[in-house]
Amino acid sequence: MCAARKRGAGNSLAGFRRDAGDADANAARVPQGLIRTARKSGQLNLSGRELTEVPLHVWRINLDTPEEDQNLSFGAADRWWEQTDLTKLNLSSNKLLCISDDVKLLPALTVLDAHDNQLTSLPPALGSLENLQKLNMSHNKLKDIPVELMQLKHLRSLLLQHNELSHLPDEFGQLVSLEELNISNNNIANIPTSFAFLTSLVHLNLACNQLKSLPAEISSMKSLRQLDCTKNNLEAIPPELANMKSLEQLYLRRNKLCHLPVLPSCTFLKELHVGENQIEALSAEHLKHLNSLCVLELRDNKLKSLPDEITLLQGLERLDLSNNDISSLPYKLGNLSHLNFLALEGNPLRTIRRDVLQKGTQEIMKYLRSKIQDDVTSSNGELSVTAMTLPSQSKxxxxxxxxxxxxxxxxxxxxxxxxxxxxxxxxxxxxxxxxxxxxxxxxxxxxxxxxxxxxxxxxxxxxxxxxxxxxxxxxxxxxxxxxxxxxxxxxxxxxxxxxxxxxxxxxxxxxxxxxxxxxxxxxxxxxxxxxxxxxxxxxxxxxxxxxxxxxxxxxxxxxxxxxxxxxxxxxxxxxxxxxxxxxxxxxxxxxxxxxxxxxxxxxxx
Known part of the structure; x- marks a missing residue:
């Protein structure tokens, strides 16, 4: 248990002599020279020091007089009372089981990084660090988040990936300054509706959880550019998602989707990843609004064909159709002038010779273009092709x-x-x-x-x-x-x-x-x-x-x-x-x- 120990008034080491073994060992791993440098720079890096507990003199770095300062004379540059408050503390890659409430003794902290430890909980005192802008608690064993953490009004980056979280506080929407949130690789089954108030959020990573649905309120995140929902249990996407006009990257891989979402307002979307789902059809309605799309990943689905309207994606650079049930491709696909990566492995293609497929994207595109003219017919309502008609004007x-x-x-x-x-x-x-x-x-x-x-x-x-x-x-x-x-x-x-x-x-x-x-x-x-x-x-x-x-x-x-x-x-x-x-x-x-x-x-x- 990480209760704050009683502290002596003048001695920064007083109060934890009783744990002579572990406490002294931890203190020895944080030499006074390092503390001294941190007093000048405002930054203390204790990463990878085998710490099982944060020594008390770290928490009191801005309160106590260093032991070596008590009997020695220093120049003006070394006067402890003139030195800066600690603003950045890195405790990553240690063996910490908990963080003491004494963290509140560092009110100037803007960055606290304790990733890759063995933390099972966080102290409520974290909520008093009103200047905190970045908090990294990823790769621990956290089971819940204290509601006091929602008081951090200036927090911009919160990293909680690879923990054991099963839920999030309903008050999560109070983190109004949050721009980056990563809660991937947990056991979260529901997203609080208060996420609607995270209007400054730019990057949201929900990958590798237990989500069966997303709340419609997520569409209120007007600044969101990247949304990652990879490897969940999503069976459908709320139609409100289509209103997220700033969205640039959407990852829906490894879910249970049977239909591709229709995104009429996502005109800035550049990447759409929906591989490893159960999508059976791709229609023109799915494609006609995606004017900015550069990457479309549809591998490992159940597609049987591509619509001719795939050519509406004029900026498309990468198209992955691997491991579907596609037997033929529209020849017009060859007109996508920016397409430089086309993956077709694992499809029962019958209209393209195997030797062409083995030569790669450029040869496949060249082959498709060569077949376009053969495919031109004078269907109803189309201009008839004559010897005097330019190919570019023929349809x-x-x-x-x-x-x-x-x-x-x-x-x-x-x-x-x-x-x-x-x-x-x-x-x-x-x-x-x-x-x-x-x-x-x-x-x-x-x-x-x-x-x-x-x-x-x-x-x-x-x-x-x-x-x-x-x-x-x-x-x-x-x-x-x-x-x-x-x-x-x-x-x-x-x-x-x-x-x-x-x-x-x-x-x-x-x-x-x-x-x-x-x-x-x-x-x-x-x-x-x-x-x-x-x-x-x-x-x-x-x-x-x-x-x-x-x-x-x-x-x-x-x-x-x-x-x-x-x-x-x-x-x-x-x-x-x-x-x-x-x-x-x-x-x-x-x-x-x-x-x-x-x-x-x-x-x-």
């Missing part, structure tokens, strides 16, 4: 228009969208339009014909120098992607886009922050990276109540206005790659919360 996907409400005419290398494309729409209410990766110098006038239905439009990777007034009439538009063009300004008429939530203006030629964006209160994400923006108005940004993501990376900002720190709604603020001197790179690396806090501290009073 309009009527299935996508009628069933998916998607008009896709991307990567055709055309300077003008043919009238036949708009004519093919007919009376179908198209909601998604993709004209990216062409040579368009202006937005087609006929885009206005979609004003009653279009919600998501992509003109990325073209040669646009302006936004047309016709586009400004699409009053249902929610997502506009015009990255990689030649835009320098936006028209005031865009103010009429009263439902616009996400606008991607990256890799254009903006020199000032487009003022019309301040007047679109529905905006949730503004992506302006890789332009030449030199300033912005923090007071107007503050008035944008729904703005959660602001990307200004690689611009020409010479200074960041401190008032930007008052924009409490911002969950993701990206400023790297600008020529300003402050905030320093070290502060930027700590994340949005730290940057905003720093900026607020610089506001003149």
């Amino acid at each position: 309009i996907n009527m299935h996508a228009i009628t069933a998916l409400k998607t008009l896709d005419y991307s990567e055709k290398q055309v300077a003008v969208i043919p009238d036949e494309v708009f004519n093919a729409i007919g009376n179908n209410p198209v909601t998604t339009v993709n004209f990216s990766k062409n040579h368009l110098s202006e937005i087609p006038v006929r885009i206005v014909e979609l004003k009653e239905s279009a919600c998501d439009i992509n003109f990325g990777f073209n040669k646009l120098s302006s936004i047309s007034l016709e586009l400004c009439m699409l009053h249902k538009l929610a997502h506009l992607d015009v990255r990689n063009n030649s835009l320098t300004s936006l028209p005031d008429e865009m103010e009429a886009l009263t439902r616009l939530q996400i606008i991607n203006l990256a890799f254009n030629r903006f020199k000032i922050f487009p003022s019309v964006l301040y007047r679109i209160p529905t905006l949730e994400a503004i992506l302006l990276g890789n332009n030449q923006v030199g300033s912005l108005d923090p007071l107007q940004i503050k008035n944008m109540d729904k703005l959660g993501t602001l990307d200004l990376q690689n611009n020409d900002l010479l200074q960041v206005p401190p008032e930007l720190g008052n924009c409490f709604n911002l969950r993701t603020l990206l400023l790297e790659g600008n020529p300003f001197r402050t905030p320093r790179a070290a502060i930027l690396a700590k994340g949005t919360v730290a940057v905003l806090e720093y900026l607020r501290s610089r506001i003149p009073t």
